[in-house]
Amino acid sequence: MTPADLSSPRSKAYTAPGVLGRIVSERTQDYAGASFTLGAARPRARHFHTALAAAGLQLIAEVKGASPSQGAIAKLDPAAAALSYVRGGASCLSVLTEPRHFDGSAEALRQVVAALGNLAVKVPVLRKDFVIHPKMLQEAADWGASAALLMVSILGPDVGEYLQLAHHLGLDALVEVHDEAELEVALAAGAEIIGVNNRDLTTLKIDLHNSPRMIAHARAAGYEGLLVAESGYAMPADISTIRRSADAVLVGSSLAGSGDLERAARAILQEPTQGEK
Numbered sequence: 001m002t003p004a005d006l007s008s009p010r011s012k013a014y015t016a017p018g019v020l021g022r023i024v025s026e027r028t029q030d031y032a033g034a035s036f037t038l039g040a041a042r043p044r045a046r047h048f049h050t051a052l053a054a055a056g057l058q059l060i061a062e063v064k065g066a067s068p069s070q071g072a073i074a075k076l077d078p079a080a081a082a083l084s085y086v087r088g089g090a091s092c093l094s095v096l097t098e099p100r101h102f103d104g105s106a107e108a109l110r111q112v113v114a115a116l117g118n119l120a121v122k123v124p125v126l127r128k129d130f131v132i133h134p135k136m137l138q139e140a141a142d143w144g145a146s147a148a149l150l151m152v153s154i155l156g157p158d159v160g161e162y163l164q165l166a167h168h169l170g171l172d173a174l175v176e177v178h179d180e181a182e183l184e185v186a187l188a189a190g191a192e193i194i195g196v197n198n199r200d201l202t203t204l205k206i207d208l209h210n211s212p213r214m215i216a217h218a219r220a221a222g223y224e225g226l227l228v229a230e231s232g233y234a235m236p237a238d239i240s241t242i243r244r245s246a247d248a249v250l251v252g253s254s255l256a257g258s259g260d261l262e263r264a265a266r267a268i269l270q271e272p273t274q275g276e277k
């Protein structure tokens, strides 16, 4: 694919079933008039990839003020929340920028990037949104994110073009899948980092067996990239099914709603003692 092709997805209107479909159509309207011009390639720092590739299970902690399944979770100060998560051991941050259902904003992402910029260690930030337009990736790069979420449930096979665009803009991409068919698409697209969502975003139901099952599928198919288990983790025992197979775990609601973000982040990664398993 030539860089000129990367601007082609802009005119597409994506659709999806259920709750996901509603959010996709809202985001499509939000970006209907957005202009996007492909600039020169930006260098890829690969900070997000590097952080997740470190030895042991890594924590991506999410700044999440609300969700469609829970409604309001907590009133968070994004910068303070991010610093608490890092003190608790998070190696990456995820920041929702979707405004209507997740209480996210561009400002929240910018504030987190600024707060983390003062630290001695680089803590990369993921833009968490429902990407349906190339402009959203350009924004992520401009706002200082290291990575962006790309959902196969929305983009289908176009995820390959979006992946190339993310890389062109200097971003890593977390390519999210939920089932086998989506995993095939992510693998064919050449995803370097695949996230398996335990939540079915069309029904909002959680199945904690989904990540271990899909991670096993990916490895059996010969995938050697990074794998992230996503959603529904509330206590250390929940993590046991993916502790030795996933590279990272993405946790939002249970941390954000805990009242003590640092302690909750530290606790979730703790190996439970025998009796608790």
Ligand SMILES: O=P(O)(O)OC[C@@H](O)[C@@H](O)c1c[nH]c2ccccc12
Pocket: 062, 064, 128, 129, 130, 176, 197, 230, 231, 232, 233, 250, 251, 252, 253, 254
């Ligand atoms: O709050 P939880 O259950 O810990 O989940 C975090 C994260 O996985 C979830 O927010 C998420 C995963 N994929 C998404 C796509 C869009 C919006 C949100 C998400």
